[in-house]
Amino acid sequence: MAGGLVALLDDVAVLARAAAASVDDIGAAAARASLKATGVVVDDTAVTPQYVHGLAADREVPIIRRIALGSLRNKMLIILPAILLLSQFLDWALTPLLMLGGAYLCYEGAEKVWGRIRGHEHGHAAEPEALPDENTIVSGAVRTDFILSAEIMVISLNEVADESFVSRAAILVVVAFAITVLVYGVVALIVKMDDVGLSLAQRPGKGTARLGMGLVKGMPKLLSALTVVGTAAMLWVGGHILLVGMHDLGFDLVYDAVHHLEDAAKDATGALGGVVKWLVDTLASAVLGLLVGGLLVLVVSQTLHRKKADAAAH
Numbered sequence: 001m002a003g004g005l006v007a008l009l010d011d012v013a014v015l016a017r018a019a020a021a022s023v024d025d026i027g028a029a030a031a032r033a034s035l036k037a038t039g040v041v042v043d044d045t046a047v048t049p050q051y052v053h054g055l056a057a058d059r060e061v062p063i064i065r066r067i068a069l070g071s072l073r074n075k076m077l078i079i080l081p082a083i084l085l086l087s088q089f090l091d092w093a094l095t096p097l098l099m100l101g102g103a104y105l106c107y108e109g110a111e112k113v114w115g116r117i118r119g120h121e122h123g124h125a126a127e128p129e130a131l132p133d134e135n136t137i138v139s140g141a142v143r144t145d146f147i148l149s150a151e152i153m154v155i156s157l158n159e160v161a162d163e164s165f166v167s168r169a170a171i172l173v174v175v176a177f178a179i180t181v182l183v184y185g186v187v188a189l190i191v192k193m194d195d196v197g198l199s200l201a202q203r204p205g206k207g208t209a210r211l212g213m214g215l216v217k218g219m220p221k222l223l224s225a226l227t228v229v230g231t232a233a234m235l236w237v238g239g240h241i242l243l244v245g246m247h248d249l250g251f252d253l254v255y256d257a258v259h260h261l262e263d264a265a266k267d268a269t270g271a272l273g274g275v276v277k278w279l280v281d282t283l284a285s286a287v288l289g290l291l292v293g294g295l296l297v298l299v300v301s302q303t304l305h306r307k308k309a310d311a312a313a314h
Helices: 002-036 037-051 059-090 089-118 134-159 165-201 206-248 253-268 270-302 305-313
Strands: none
Touching: 059 089, 059 134, 059 253, 059 305, 089 134, 089 206, 089 270, 134 165, 134 305, 165 206, 253 270
C-alpha cells in the first residue's frame, strides 16, 4: 500500500511539473505573441483616452471599464473563435489576412502623418460639438476597438501558428486577457493622472505640490508622445507584416533587398552589428509602411472621401 501511494505521489509530481512547464510555455509564447502586436497596443492605448475627454471625472473610469468589457467580448466571443477556425481549416488564408491587417495599419499610420502635415489629424474619434451620451461613446469606442483587437489577435496567432489547436487557443486567451488589462489599465491610469496631480498640488509640502503640478502639466505631453510612438509603431509593424508576408507568398524582391542591406550594415558596424541590423530592418519596414499607407490614403481620398463630398454637395 505504501509503495502504491509513493508511486501515485510520484505520478502526481510528474504531472504537476508537466502542467507547470506547460503553463510556463503558454506564458512565454503569449509574451512573444503580444510583443509582435506592440504597434497596435500603443495605438489602442493612445486612442482610448479621447473617448472620455470632457466627461465628469467620476464617469471616466466606469466608461473605461465598459469599453474594456466590450473589448474583451470582441476578442473572446467573435475574433478568437473566427481566427482559430481559420487557422485550423484554412491556414493558407492567414498570411493574406495578416497582410490585409498590416495594410490597414500602414493606412492608419500614414493617415495620421498626413493629418499632422496638413495641420490637423483625422483621429479615430473626432471631438463632437455636443458630447454624446455614454452609450453612444461606449459603442463607438468598442467598434473602433474591434478593428484594433482583430489586428492584435491575428498578429499574435501568426506567432504561434505552429502550436497545436489547444495550445493556440490557450495562448490567445492569455493574450486577450493580458492585452485588455494592460491597455485599459494604462488608459485608466492616464485619464486619472490629472486628478492625482491636482490632489497632490493642493497638499502642503512643496515637493509634493511640485510633483502634482508636474503631473498635471506632463500628461498632455505624454499623450502627444504616445500618439507619435503609436504612429511610428503602426508603420513599422504594418510594413514588417507586409515584408514578411510577401516573402511567405514567394515575392522576395523587396524582402531580399532589405536583408542584403541588413547584412551589409551588420558587417560594417562590428560589435554593434546586431543592433544596427535591427534598426535597418525597422527603418526599412517603416518606410515600406509609409509608402503603402500613403498610396492607400491617396486611393481612399480620391474615391470614398470624394464620393461623400459629392453626395454632401448635392
